[in-house]
Amino acid sequence: xxxxxxxxxxxxxxxxxxxxxxxxxxxxxxxxxxxxxxxxxxxxxxxxxxxxxxxxxxxxxxxxxxxxxxxxxxxxxxxxxxxxxxxxxxxxxxxxxxxxxxxxxxxxxxxxxxxxxxxxxxxxxxxxxxxxxxxxxxxxxxxxxxxxxxxxxxxxxxxxxxxxxxxxxxxxxxxxxxxxxxxxxxxxxxxxxxxxxxxxxxxxxxxxxxxxxxxxxxxxxxxxxxxxxxxxxxxxxxxxxxxxxxxxxxxxxxxxxxxxxxxxxxxxxxxxxxxxxxxxx
Numbered sequence: 001x002x003x004x005x006x007x008x009x010x011x012x013x014x015x016x017x018x019x020x021x022x023x024x025x026x027x028x029x030x031x032x033x034x035x036x037x038x039x040x041x042x043x044x045x046x047x048x049x050x051x052x053x054x055x056x057x058x059x060x061x062x063x064x065x066x067x068x069x070x071x072x073x074x075x076x077x078x079x080x081x082x083x084x085x086x087x088x089x090x091x092x093x094x095x096x097x098x099x100x101x102x103x104x105x106x107x108x109x110x111x112x113x114x115x116x117x118x119x120x121x122x123x124x125x126x127x128x129x130x131x132x133x134x135x136x137x138x139x140x141x142x143x144x145x146x147x148x149x150x151x152x153x154x155x156x157x158x159x160x161x162x163x164x165x166x167x168x169x170x171x172x173x174x175x176x177x178x179x180x181x182x183x184x185x186x187x188x189x190x191x192x193x194x195x196x197x198x199x200x201x202x203x204x205x206x207x208x209x210x211x212x213x214x215x216x217x218x219x220x221x222x223x224x225x226x227x228x229x230x231x232x233x234x235x236x237x238x239x240x241x242x243x244x245x246x247x248x249x250x251x252x253x254x255x256x257x258x259x260x261x262x263x264x265x266x267x268x269x270x271x272x273x274x275x276x277x278x279x280x281x
Contacts, residue, residue: 010199010262011038012073012172015064015269016046017056024063026269033271035070038278041262044102044139044172047075058092065096072098073139077106078118078127086118087131094135102139102172103128103163122163129167140164142171142198144185145178148219161192170196172264175203175220177247179254197261202252204266204273205244208234241273249280256281 013034018024034040045060061074074093078086093101105121118124125138140163143156150156164171176182186198203220205211208230215222222230226247233240252263265274 009256009260010041010197011265012040012042012044012199012262013038013265013267013274014044014046014201015060015267017060018269019056023269024060027060028063028067030267030269030271031064031067031070034267034274035067037271037275040070040265042071042073042100044073044075044264047077047104047106058089061093061098062096065098071100073100073102073137074098075102075104076124076128077104078121078124079106079116081116081118083117083127086124086127090128090132090136094132099135100137100139101128102141103168104141120159120163122159122166125163125166125168137169138167140168140171142173142185143219144173144176144181145219145221148217157188157192161194164194164196168196170199170261172199173201174218175201175266177223177226177251178221179251179258181221182255182260183258199262199264200255200260201264201266202248202277204248204268204277205230206241206268206270206273207237208240241276245273245276245280249277252277252281 015027015031018027031043043064045057045064047057057074061072064070064072076086076089081089103121103125105119105124118127121140125140128136128138142160143150146153146156147159150159160171173182173185182200189198203211203214211222211230214220229243230240233243255263267274
């Protein structure tokens, strides 16, 4: 596998917009801890289903930008946003000095029918390029274990190629615990002559019930041996977290040894689990 576009791996972290002022204060403290220890290349900020956190995402970006040592990459989504709203948002981000985006189709809010001017991530990537040229470094999402809504593995991979070729600079994967899914996905990209970094998304294991729910919703497979051990530790949170740190740190090490261009940590707005994994690396 040949994914090494830089000799030095690039590390990054993801946050979601807090709902309260107290949550924002905690997030800023988390940002500072991670900045001081890991010094991530950037922090990304997620965007809720159907544009439900559009304003909170923008405000979170503003708050996190106050630490001038941090680069912030907002998520933007075409579901729930008109072209005019998207263009206004891009202009606001450019005015803030933002030059990096994570560009996604986004999730439909449950029980809500929406008519969208842009319906797929490749259309959104093309729209951003049309309106802003090369101002933004654009990340797109990759699904080594296939998107849960995909018609077939081949159709899913074609969707990925479409959005990557629309103007993406790199991709961040959905989290996974089976390294073969990632290495096979990268090999398929090489066979398709797609030469952009494919950065693995890394999900710490903190809470059994939450992880099972997340994974069932997004189509990420938890290998049986991990699932059974987590179930055994369900009422022993310290042992569960120690086991989770071992599993995820080993996965990270294997990925870096296999040539992954970096790691993108899904922090869940907490630093402790990420810093424990970092210590092992």
